[in-house]
Amino acid sequence: MKRSKAVVKVMSPKRDPNSIAPLVHEMIARLGENPEREGLLRTPERVDKAMKFLLGGYTMDLHKLMNQALYSVKYDEMVIVKDIEFFSLCEHHLLPFFGKMHVAYIPNQRVIGLSKIPRLVDVFARRLQIQERLTQEVAQTIEQLIDPVGVGVICEARHFCMMMRGVEKQHSGAVTSAMLGAFRMNKETRDEFLSLVQPRTEI
Ligand SMILES: [Zn+2]
Numbered sequence: 001m002k003r004s005k006a007v008v009k010v011m012s013p014k015r016d017p018n019s020i021a022p023l024v025h026e027m028i029a030r031l032g033e034n035p036e037r038e039g040l041l042r043t044p045e046r047v048d049k050a051m052k053f054l055l056g057g058y059t060m061d062l063h064k065l066m067n068q069a070l071y072s073v074k075y076d077e078m079v080i081v082k083d084i085e086f087f088s089l090c091e092h093h094l095l096p097f098f099g100k101m102h103v104a105y106i107p108n109q110r111v112i113g114l115s116k117i118p119r120l121v122d123v124f125a126r127r128l129q130i131q132e133r134l135t136q137e138v139a140q141t142i143e144q145l146i147d148p149v150g151v152g153v154i155c156e157a158r159h160f161c162m163m164m165r166g167v168e169k170q171h172s173g174a175v176t177s178a179m180l181g182a183f184r185m186n187k188e189t190r191d192e193f194l195s196l197v198q199p200r201t202e203i
């Protein structure tokens with residue numbers, strides 16, 4: 001019997017000093033709801049779990065993730081990974097913004113495994129963000145990892161804080177970009193990238 005008690009103690013989310021469940025309980029009450037009613041009873045724990053997943057970027061080890069996936073090659077043409085879906089939370093309202101990111105670079109003897117680029121986007125998307133910084137961080141990280149000839153990142157997103165409140169423009173999207181190296185200096189390179197990932201409005 002003692003043993004099962006100990007298990008319960010460990011598994012109880014309320015014992016976790018980093019749990020936000022008590023704060024969510026308090027928030028629900030302050031918003032005028034009854035946190036003890038049946039439907040809301042487990043909500044604080046669910047929110048704790050959900051937020052830790054959505055903001056998991058803080059605990060991801062970028063270098064561990066990437067070190068196994070950097071390769072030396074002779075390839076020197078543009079590499080593009082299009083339509084990388086991402087979900088983030090805006091740092092002003094803690095509301096979701098989401099969309100697609102297009103990432104391109106021209107290698108300088110080193111490349112990143114293609115499947116790792118969406119992971120890299122997740123590392124930065126799963127934080128409290130603004131779209132502009134998210135775009136920059138993805139571009140700068142690729143630059144730091146493989147020192148390419150250039151990097152281009154375009155991010156198309158829709159923001160719940162715009163759609164549900166404030167201006168309430170349900171269909172407006174925001175597009176941000178970060179152009180480094182050849183993508184910034186060379187119009188032809190930039191145009192090639194842009195023509196391949198024409199920003200679309202249907203996100
Ligand atoms: Zn916002």
